[in-house]
Amino acid sequence: MLVYYLDLAVRSLKRNRVLTTLMVLALALGIGASITTLTVLRLLSGDPLPQKSARLFYPQLDPSPKDSAITSKGRLPATMGYVDAMNLLHAHRATRQAVMALTRAKIMPPQAHAHPFFSDGVMTTADFFSMFDAGFQYGSGWTAADDESGAQVVVIAGFLNDKLFDGADSVGRMVRLNDHDFRVVGVLKPWAPQPRFYTLGLGGDHYGDGDAVFLPLKAARALKMGPQDTECYQAVDDFSHLESAPCQWLGLWVELDDASAVAAYRRFLDGYVREQVALGRFQRTDTSLLDLMGWLRDQHVVPDDVRLQVYLAFGFLLICVVNTVGLLLAKCLRRSQEIGVRRALGATRREIFVQFMVEASIVGLAGGVLGLAFAELGLFGIRHQPAQYAHLAHLDLAMFALTFLVALVASLVAGLLPAWRACLLAPAPQLKAM
Amino acid sequence: MDILPILSTLRRHKLTAGLLIMEIALTCAIVCNAVFLIGQRLHRMDMPSGVVEHQLLQIQVADVVKPVNPYARVQEDMALLRQVPGVQSVAFSNQVPFGGSSSNAGVLLDPNQPQRTLNGTTYFGENLVSTMGVRLVAGRDLRPDDFVDVDVALKGLQTGDSKSLPHVTLITRTMAERLWPGQNPLGHMLYLTPIVGLRVVGVMDSLVRPNAYDASTAQYTMVIPLRMSADKGMSYVIRTRAQDRAPVLAAAVAALKKADPQRIITTQRTFDDVRDHFFRDDRAMAGILVGVVSALLVVTALGIVGLASFWVAQRRRTIGVRRALGATRGNILHYFQTENFLLATIGIVLGMVLAYGINLFLMQHYELPRLPAIYFPVGAVALWLIGQVAVLGPALRAAAVPPVVATRSV
Numbered sequence: 001m002l003v004y005y006l007d008l009a010v011r012s013l014k015r016n017r018v019l020t021t022l023m024v025l026a027l028a029l030g031i032g033a034s035i036t037t038l039t040v041l042r043l044l045s046g047d048p049l050p051q052k053s054a055r056l057f058y059p060q061l062d063p064s065p066k067d068s069a070i071t072s073k074g075r076l077p078a079t080m081g082y083v084d085a086m087n088l089l090h091a092h093r094a095t096r097q098a099v100m101a102l103t104r105a106k107i108m109p110p111q112a113h114a115h116p117f118f119s120d121g122v123m124t125t126a127d128f129f130s131m132f133d134a135g136f137q138y139g140s141g142w143t144a145a146d147d148e149s150g151a152q153v154v155v156i157a158g159f160l161n162d163k164l165f166d167g168a169d170s171v172g173r174m175v176r177l178n179d180h181d182f183r184v185v186g187v188l189k190p191w192a193p194q195p196r197f198y199t200l201g202l203g204g205d206h207y208g209d210g211d212a213v214f215l216p217l218k219a220a221r222a223l224k225m226g227p228q229d230t231e232c233y234q235a236v237d238d239f240s241h242l243e244s245a246p247c248q249w250l251g252l253w254v255e256l257d258d259a260s261a262v263a264a265y266r267r268f269l270d271g272y273v274r275e276q277v278a279l280g281r282f283q284r285t286d287t288s289l290l291d292l293m294g295w296l297r298d299q300h301v302v303p304d305d306v307r308l309q310v311y312l313a314f315g316f317l318l319i320c321v322v323n324t325v326g327l328l329l330a331k332c333l334r335r336s337q338e339i340g341v342r343r344a345l346g347a348t349r350r351e352i353f354v355q356f357m358v359e360a361s362i363v364g365l366a367g368g369v370l371g372l373a374f375a376e377l378g379l380f381g382i383r384h385q386p387a388q389y390a391h392l393a394h395l396d397l398a399m400f401a402l403t404f405l406v407a408l409v410a411s412l413v414a415g416l417l418p419a420w421r422a423c424l425l426a427p428a429p430q431l432k433a434m
Numbered sequence: 435m436d437i438l439p440i441l442s443t444l445r446r447h448k449l450t451a452g453l454l455i456m457e458i459a460l461t462c463a464i465v466c467n468a469v470f471l472i473g474q475r476l477h478r479m480d481m482p483s484g485v486v487e488h489q490l491l492q493i494q495v496a497d498v499v500k501p502v503n504p505y506a507r508v509q510e511d512m513a514l515l516r517q518v519p520g521v522q523s524v525a526f527s528n529q530v531p532f533g534g535s536s537s538n539a540g541v542l543l544d545p546n547q548p549q550r551t552l553n554g555t556t557y558f559g560e561n562l563v564s565t566m567g568v569r570l571v572a573g574r575d576l577r578p579d580d581f582v583d584v585d586v587a588l589k590g591l592q593t594g595d596s597k598s599l600p601h602v603t604l605i606t607r608t609m610a611e612r613l614w615p616g617q618n619p620l621g622h623m624l625y626l627t628p629i630v631g632l633r634v635v636g637v638m639d640s641l642v643r644p645n646a647y648d649a650s651t652a653q654y655t656m657v658i659p660l661r662m663s664a665d666k667g668m669s670y671v672i673r674t675r676a677q678d679r680a681p682v683l684a685a686a687v688a689a690l691k692k693a694d695p696q697r698i699i700t701t702q703r704t705f706d707d708v709r710d711h712f713f714r715d716d717r718a719m720a721g722i723l724v725g726v727v728s729a730l731l732v733v734t735a736l737g738i739v740g741l742a743s744f745w746v747a748q749r750r751r752t753i754g755v756r757r758a759l760g761a762t763r764g765n766i767l768h769y770f771q772t773e774n775f776l777l778a779t780i781g782i783v784l785g786m787v788l789a790y791g792i793n794l795f796l797m798q799h800y801e802l803p804r805l806p807a808i809y810f811p812v813g814a815v816a817l818w819l820i821g822q823v824a825v826l827g828p829a830l831r832a833a834a835v836p837p838v839v840a841t842r843s844v
Binding site: 019022025026029030033106115116117118304305307308309312313315316318319320322323325326327329330331333334385386387417421 | 449450453454456457460461464468471496698700714715718719722723726729730733734736737739740741743744745747748796800
């Protein structure tokens with residue numbers, strides 16, 4: 001029977017080519033717009049480290065004095081000062097912990113006559129790599145002892161290794177950074193979580209290839225490499241001694257294995273802050289320990305514009321569906337006589353209903369296929385936009401499937417009313433009118 | 435007009451008429467809000483800078499080897515750049531309007547007040563005002579004897595020696611009005627720290643911050659007489675004639691590279707590029723909104739065409755009867771046009787309410803102002819026009835139905 005309905009539907013759609021094209025086109029535009037914006041939203045609100053994000057936490061505290069106007073917005077500072085970050089790091093209360101700041105490193109290639117260039121770098125501590133699941137192609141990270149001794153060692157990203165050493169095992173070789181030699185101890189496998197969650201609040205790009213060099217914090221600071229972003233809660237005269245300045249410029253991440261560890265760390269953090277208040281260093285006792293996804297939300301990783309675009313696209317889709325309802329209804333009312341004949345010849349209401357729904361879903365599927373093309377076109381447009389995430393916008397399998405789901409649901413919703421009207425038509429008056 | 439017969443006809447097509455009204459209402463609501471958003475973006479992109487943008491170039495240089503005397507390096511570079519044909523004036527600045535990265539300071543009116551009065555941006559460097567073409571509305575420009583070397587000033591800050599710090603500043607009109615409403619700002623003191631007191635010697639008409647993300651604070655700008663040394667992040671600002679910009683930029687970069695092949699030119703662009711780059715997200719969003727609004731209007735228009743065609747086809751016989759009874763082509767044409775106008779009006783009224791609701795939602799979740807009333811008539815006129823254009827084709831077809839149809843059986 002379904003084959004018969006399909007045949008009927010195709011015949012009916014062919015009879016009114018212009019109307020059919022209009023319906024399919026409108027639906028496809030709506031679906032294309034919705035899928036494009038949804039893909040971007042999903043990309044932006046994605047989990048950068050799905051296997052680990054639930055175990056990574058970002059402690060925050062507030063060293064600024066009570067009368068300071070700087071944090072009056074009721075938000076804790078995004079970063080920490082050196083003293084507090086080091087105190088918390090050295091307390092070793094978490095399974096793993098690392099502090100970090102971003103920097104710009106000038107790299108001098110070993111090749112003769114090559115020009116120096118600037119790359120993004122991270123100044124951090126030993127646990128960074130194991131905590132963030134950054135795998136090594138060659139070598140390994142540095143040790144906590146290297147952190148303390150200020151050893152001039154470096155871990156480089158695979159893409160920098162390709163550029164400097166043609167992808168060879170470069171462990172033990174020297175890289176010239178800001179006019180000082182650093183010994184390569186490890187080369188990372190491709191590692192670029194998107195968004196680059198650890199750069200939030202540190203002043204770096206949120207998307208993209210990731211950092212080229214990873215340096216021990218102490219060694220980098222000894223060479224006066226500065227952080228990308230510094231927030232000071234008091235006037236500062238000398239930015240070269242950031243370690244003792246009333247400024248925040250370090251992010252601390254900790255790995256906590258279960259709920260009891262999280263609760264224990266929270267208690268530890270609160271205790272630490274109260275201790276600082278007792279010592280007279282702090283005046284505020286607020287703390288926060290957000291997990292990775294919570295931190296992304298807190299930092300508004302998904303721009304407002306993107307959410308607005310999603311609303312806009314679904315508003316558009318809604319209008320397209322209403323449009324399709326209207327056109328399908330018009331078509332079905334024109335076919336009142338045909339329906340009358342079919343009913344007189346013994347078709348049940350159910351059969352008429354199914355027939356019209358089949359017709360609607362054919363429109364929907366065609367709209368879905370075309371919508372897919374529009375979505376690809378839309379994403380092509382997105383990739384040529386100036387946003388940092390632009391080049392990551394691609395249609396994946398899940399969104400591909402969702403396109404057809406949305407198309408089918410939209411068209412079935414659109415077909416419901418016309419099909420219902422059609423099956424309610426009384427056959428006798430229609431036959432009389434003939 | 436014969437509105438009553440139209441209404442009685444529409445009552446017999448409640449469902450299709452209702453759908454059309456709903457479509458028009460939704461479109462009207464979304465179009466009103468989207469056009470409002472577009473207007474907001476365009477308004478932002480139009481933010482005045484206070485400088486002669488079409489005549490300015492920016493070049494940023496990073497030295498690989500730190501120069502022995504970084505002050506002399508700047509003076510040499512500036513002399514070199516002045517010799518480039520077409521260059522009218524050169525300045526050396528820590529930041530540029532709409533450049534993004536900025537140096538800012540809390541401003542105090544009393545050296546001992548605990549909370550700052552406002553946060554302003556600080557431009558440092560020589561020749562800034564004259565090169566960038568900033569207009570002074572009161573007082574004087576900074577003089578060479580106002581200037582202090584940045585290292586000397588930093589040392590002064592550390593030792594608390596206020597003699598080696600700059601003593602004067604220029605501020606914008608907007609900032610002066612915020613600090614001393616209704617007063618003549620010349621001669622007033624402001625403080626960046628308890629020991630950095632600056633006397634206002636000149637008032638600038640306008641000079642925008644590099645980080646002008648918020649229009650209300652975009653003009654909180656000071657120019658402070660600090661002589662900067664060659665360091666990364668500093669920019670040479672070159673003024674030239676608008677039509678000479680491309681060759682002058684190329685020649686200036688070549689001259690700087692020739693003087694020291696080792697250094698890296700990190701940025702070279704015109705100020706038009708600076709503005710383009712700063713507002714690129716707004717432009718992209720405005721573009722997307724324009725695209726969606728156009729697509730929406732087209733889809734709605736096609737929907738009206740489809741439904742109107744269907745109605746015309748359905749009423750062919752009735753039209754024939756009316757024509758046979760003496761209705762002119764014009765009567766038939768007007769009938770369909772009036773019908774569409776009525777439907778559009780109902781849709782628009784509903785759409786206004788919906789538009790207001792959407793705006794309330796957006797205001798709650800995003801930092802958007804209230805939808806100004808001016809956008810309601812804009813949306814209404816747009817949809818009336820679209821409706822009339824869309825219905826014209828089917829209405830003309832209806833008017834062309836000959837009276838003889840009435841005498842034929844279907």
